[in-house]
Amino acid sequence: MEATCKTLADINKKLQKGQALVLTAKEFKDLVRAGNRPCVEEVDVVTCATMGVMSGTIACLNIPITEPGKFCVAKEVYINGVPAHPGPAPNERLGNVDCIIHGTAHSVYDHNYGGGHLFSDMVSRRPFDVEVISDAGAKHKKTLTLDEIPFARLQGTRHAFKNYNGFVNIKQKERSYSTIFYFKNMQGTDGISVAGCGELNPLQNDPEMQTIRMGTVALVNGATGIVIGTGTRSTPKKPNLSLSADMFNMDPRYMGGFKTSAGPEILNSTALAIPVLNDQILQKMVKYTDENISIPIVDISDRLMVGEATYADVWQNVDLRVKFNREKCIECTIPCPVELLCPVGAYIAAGKKWFADICFGCGACVSLCSCGAFSAKMGKIKLGDREYPITFRQSDRKRAIELAEIFKQKLLSSEIIL
Ligand code: SF4
């Protein structure tokens, strides 16, 4: 029997005629897990997504700051206190400044605020304060909103890793480590921190990048963007992506700042559609369910592997969100450790306000509140003969599911073509 092959043009035609079958990665994997084997003739596209801490992020902005002729060279630029790098192209004589900001840059005024928070504030249309110090030492200040600047583009230099590592502190238990991989200094008594959206991750579904390449359309933080190519530190075994999109259409729900014990980090999201062109592509998607995707567990002290689990340990039979029982919050301490350390600021102890919509599902509050006000089934990982609880998740599987659905709807309505 001849193998079925489709082209992108075939799939686009089917999409336009309303005849294409588009599944989200969750729908597809649920079918596979239930024992079904979809074939190439049946499925045309599978939409995939991931959301989590993705440090390799920069934004390139053009900021109109003064009338032309007020100064010549910008020496320092701060936006909401977050330092930016002036340039690369000089425009300052015209009164505006090109600059690049790292998503991992930290505010000079607020140790809990960084580039990720700034980008999210900008996209939310909150006013932001710009301060430019010229080579002559003059300070120029202005408050702007995103719609008042002509150019704002975000670039992922290393996004959407084909899954990641888990971290634990078992070798140097007496030491505690300040790390971007934990919400507080990681101690020997802490559990395991995990990252990666498992079977929903785009590169996990097209690991050889047969369909994901330069120019492939993507949703970057909810906005239509493109894949530029592979990112820094990408290898065939562990690929990641470089992506780009205008910030004007981004959705703050799918990006933001994220507090860790090593300072503020940045959350981003990527959604991609994998066209099912042939059986080889389909079989990869069938093969990689959470149960078959490894997550190496490394020690925080030296990053060397101390064990291995699968993403089924991380994402199957667990709660994607915590439950909050306000009766159990007895306002035990001031400040409340949950309020202090929740990476996205989803809890305010005064008035017991939990913002379910902001919650990222990381699970930190479950171990932080000893009164049991927060609960969630978070899973366990066995290392040697001991089971360790998963106490922190740096990826948001719930929002990844949402993003894959958003991409699916955009394809079905022809808002995006492949
Ligand atoms: S730690 Fe728990 S009980 Fe104590 S104030 Fe915070 S949420 Fe309430």
Ligand code: SF4
């Ligand atoms: S799970 Fe808890 S700590 Fe994590 S974001 Fe939600 S409220 Fe904050």
